[in-house]
Amino acid sequence: MTVSFVSVLFVASALIAVGAFVAAWRRELTSALAGVPVMLAGAGTAFAGISRFASTEDAQLIGQEMAVLLAIVALAAVALGIGIAGREAPR
Amino acid sequence: MDSLHAIGFYVSAALSVAGGLSLAFLESRRRRGAALAVVGLGAAGTYASLSAGLAGAMALLCYAVIALLVARRDYRAIALPVDDRWRQVAGVGAALLLAVLAYSAYRGSFAHATFYGGPIGTAAIGRLLFSHDALATEAITALVLAALVGAAVGWRRERSRDERQREQPERRK
Numbered sequence: 097m098t099v100s101f102v103s104v105l106f107v108a109s110a111l112i113a114v115g116a117f118v119a120a121w122r123r124e125l126t127s128a129l130a131g132v133p134v135m136l137a138g139a140g141t142a143f144a145g146i147s148r149f150a151s152t153e154d155a156q157l158i159g160q161e162m163a164v165l166l167a168i169v170a171l172a173a174v175a176l177g178i179g180i181a182g183r184e185a186p187r
Numbered sequence: 188m189d190s191l192h193a194i195g196f197y198v199s200a201a202l203s204v205a206g207g208l209s210l211a212f213l214e215s216r217r218r219r220g221a222a223l224a225v226v227g228l229g230a231a232g233t234y235a236s237l238s239a240g241l242a243g244a245m246a247l248l249c250y251a252v253i254a255l256l257v258a259r260r261d262y263r264a265i266a267l268p269v270d271d272r273w274r275q276v277a278g279v280g281a282a283l284l285l286a287v288l289a290y291s292a293y294r295g296s297f298a299h300a301t302f303y304g305g306p307i308g309t310a311a312i313g314r315l316l317f318s319h320d321a322l323a324t325e326a327i328t329a330l331v332l333a334a335l336v337g338a339a340v341g342w343r344r345e346r347s348r349d350e351r352q353r354e355q356p357e358r359r360k
Contacts, residue, residue: 097193099236102292107200107233109288113281114207120277121211125265126257130219133253134207137230140246141200141237148237161320163234163242165327167249172334174253179338181262 104145111138129177133170140166196236203229220258227251 115135122128140163147159206225213219227250234243 097190097197099193099196104196104237105292105295106289107204109285109292110200110204111207111230112288113285114204114211116284117278117281118207118211120281121274123266123269123274125267126262127210127219128267130210130223130257131207133223133250134203134210134226137203137207137226137246137250140230140242141233144234144237144239144242147239158320160234160239160242163239164245165323167230167242167246168327168331171249171253172331174256175338176334178256178259178262179334181265183261183263 101145101149104149105142108138108142108145111135111141114138126178126181129174132173132177136166136170136173192236195232199229199232199236201229202226203233205229216260217258220254220256223250223257224254227254 112135115131115133115138118131118134119128120131122131143159143162143166145159147157147163203226206222206229209222210219210226213222227247230250231243231247234240234246
């Protein structure tokens with residue numbers, strides 16, 4: 097059993113499509129927003145795969161760096177969305 | 188890549204895809220937070236099996252915080268005025284997106300290179316962040332700062348006039 101570049105890209109495609117599906121399917125704003133980190137995880141997987149299988153010696157870390165940045169962007173997006181949604185009134 | 192890493196990759200990938208799919212159908216916020224934590228765990232495992240351990244650790248941390256944020260009880264639910272028909276069209280669109288991406292991954296003639304396996308660590312990634320990709324790092328930090336300020340401002344809830352009037356007599360007592 098081995099992992100090829102194409103199988104990494106398949107996984108990345110699946111994550112991006114699932115994230116898009118979640119964002120489109122949910123009726124509630126913050127639930128739909130939860131699809132964004134899934135899409136960004138897919139993009140990060142593609143970057144990590146590129147850095148593992150298809151990069152030159154000099155550029156191997158750039159894919160990993162992009163994966164780190166995408167995880168931070170996902171966190172920022174969710175924090176901003178929940179912040180904009182605001183706190184519920186106390187009962 | 189040896190079999191152990193390959194098994195780890197496929198198990199992690201299945202975890203993250205299953206966690207992502209369950210996000211579409213779970214109703215409780217706590218369960219959605221748990222599903223996002225599973226997505227993060229799967230993504231971290233995928234990165235780690237692709238020799239990106241530091242990226243995996245960062246993803247695990249970021250997705251744990253995202254899961255905690257989503258699992259909170261006290262944010263407002265904002266319903267989007269979306270018709271059922273459009274949701275179904277969006278579902279078909281996501282399936283088409285998957286088909287197009289998978290086809291391009293299968294048919295694309297990508298450049299292949301052998302893995303060098305050189306030193307990968309915090310210092311090397313830090314050097315890249317602050318020298319080679321300083322602009323991207325600045326852009327991300329500006330985005331994170333804007334997100335945090337926006338979240339802090341948005342989180343402050345303006346009290347309604349009724350609530351303020353209700354509090355006034357209580358203070359006089």
